[in-house]
Structures are given as C-alpha cells and as structure tokens.
Amino acid sequence: MRVGLIAGEPSGDALGAALINALRRRVPDLECVGVAGAAMRAAGCEAWAQAEHLAVMGLAEVLVHLPRLLRIRRHLTRRLLADPPQVLVGIDAPDFNLPLERRLRKAGVPTVHYVSPSVWAWRERRIVRIAGSVDRMLTLFPFEADVYQRHGVPVTEVGHPLQARLKPLDQATTRAALGLPVSGPILALLPGSRGSEYRRLAPLFVATAQWLRAQGLACHLVLPLVDASARTTVESVLRETGVGLSCTLVDGRACEAMAAADVVLLASGTATLEALLLERPMVVAYRLAPLTYAIARHLVHTPYVAIPNLLAGHAVVPEFIQHAATPQRLGAAVAALLDPTAAAAMRSQLAALRTPLADDPADLAAQAVLEVAGWR
Secondary structure: EEEEEOOOHHHHHHHHHHHHHHHHHHHOOOOEEEEOOHHHHHHOOEHHHHHHHHHOOOOOOOOOOOOHHHHHHHHHHHHHOOOOOEEEEEEEOOHHHHHHHHHHHHOOOOOEEEOOOOOOOOOOOOHHHHHHHEEEEEOHHHHHHHHHHHHOOEEEEEOOOOHHHOOOOOOOHHHHHOOOOOOOOEEOOOOOOHHHHHHHHHHHHHHHHHHHHHOOOOOEEEEEOOOHHHHHHHHHHHHHHOOOEEEEEEEEHHHHHHHHHOOEEOOOOOHHHHHHOOOOOOEEOOOOHHHHHHHOOEEOOOOOOOOOHHOOOOOOOOOOEEHHOOHHHHHHHHHHHHHHHHHHHHHHHHHHHHHHOOOOOOHHHHHHHHHOOOOO
C-alpha cells in the first residue's frame, strides 16, 4: 500500500509519524511519500519536501512566502498525479493542503484531512469547499466534529494524542530535574514555537516578569527553548530588558517546565492543552502581525482562542489578545494566580476538562485512513 502524507510543521510531523507507525502495524509493507519532518522521515516516509518549509503562520507572513509555497505545491501535485497513492492524507496546513487534496480527489484519489481548520472560529462557509476536497475529516476535539456533522461532511473524532500520554507531573521532582529553586514562586514563560511568535511574545513576557518584580512579586523564570534560534532571541531580550530577573533557560522539556511552575504564561496554541492536562494555572496571550490581526478580527466569531476555554465553552483561563496583551494586564492575571486559593480553583476546573480516551488517536486515525482507501 502506498500513502501520500503532507505535514506542515512540528506538530503535524509528530501526528504523521504516529499515523505511519499505526498504519504499518496493519500494513507491514506500507510505503509513504510526501512532505515530512524529522519524525516522519524516521518513521520511514520518503520526503519529497521538508515539513519545515511549510511552517508559516499568519496572513501577512504567508504572503511573503507565497511564491515558494506555490512552487512546492505544484511540484507535489505533478508527482502525486503521475504516480497516485491509494490515499492522500493532508495533516493540518489547510491553506496548503486542501487545494492539493481537492485536485487529487478530482483525479480519483481518496483524500483525508487530519486536524480540522478553525471553521468553528471563523469562515464556517469554508466547509462547502472542504466537503469537495476531502472524503473524511479527522478532528482532535468534539467541538470540531460537531460542526462537520451539522454540514453532513464525513468526520471521525480521533482525539488529541496528548490526552493519551500526558498526565500531571510532580512539581518537586520536575524542579529538581531542571535545577530550579526548591521554594519560591516560579513562572514558566512559553512564547510559542515559531520564530515570529518568539519575536513578538518573548519581549512582552519578560516585560511582564519585570512588572511583577516591580510590584514585589519577583518570580524565578523558567523558559523552555524550541531551538537554537529561539535561544538567540530570548538571550537578546534578557540582555536588553531582563536585568535583575532570575531565569533558567532549558532546551526543550516544555512540559517539565510547566509542571515545575506555579503559573504558566504562554502563547495560545497546543501548549494550552498541555498546560490543561498538566493541570497548571495559566495565563494565555497572543499577538499577530498588524495586517494579519486587522483582517482576522473581522472574520473571527468565537469569543475564545485558548483550548481550555473552547472545551469548556466559557472562560476558565484568562486570555489576552493583541492590544489587550500588555505587561500590566498579564502581570495582574499572573499575580492573581499566585494566590494559592485561586490557583487551586483553576487546577480543579482544568482537571474537570480532562477527557479520558477509549482508544489511541493514531490507531483511530489509521483505521479511518484505511477505510477511506478501501483497504481490506
């Protein structure tokens, strides 16, 4: 069996690798080709292009890279049409993948899209085009599957893999493992996973820590770094505006850093789900490029962006977007959660949002892919 897979960033690469392994348990002689990151390549996927080349977020940012992205997509389309797989799986990256899936589907190749676009938040009318692009949508959360069911689009809710493997960690143990102070408040800073996020949010988060220090609430900071570029950015910010702050930088180990902290200040995204599953009190912030925000604010119709709030249907964790994300507001929200009573209340709410999974998400996704491919 031959499967085409197109992943667009580290999270999609991880999903793709788990899917390949689950498929191979059912189809030992599986052949995989497409766009792959390091994890998918290690799982045996032949990479026609690197997943890192598609990792662009934001409307304005995409415009800068659009010619290159279109060249990659044309190249992939030609190769996939010349030697079609039994099924094509686009993993996230909807603006790149859905048109490609639509072209392949018209040519008779069954298609699956893994990770729903944010149709529940904005441009729900996109579902009409999505319905013409995919034979099955695989969603991570129940609120996403509900939208497709309403529109009659075949959908399988597979669940998020983090739900199956991430459990609360002991705070004292993780502090010791990271070489952090045993006592005193610790604030974890997670300004995202992309370069643009780090450049916008790292200075804001460090300024928030300085605001707390000025209020007599100095925290030891722990800041997990996704790569060498993030380290360079953060070290520069700390030299410029972090004077007087106590900070530990760690490579990776984001979940341990969050578990060790009393409060987590983080960018909106998958990390908010990680913090939920670790049951850590959190404050969520996000800033977009000005042009991207100017366009998006007229299109988005959901009141929340943080995953805990989306799952709950109401505000469980404070979130601050664009101009609302200031050191004073973020600092005040963090300060409130340094109170043990408030922190315990939020941990209780987060624990209530944990949903146990009956099956492994990768196995459910593999089963759906094989169904669409007509594999018996």
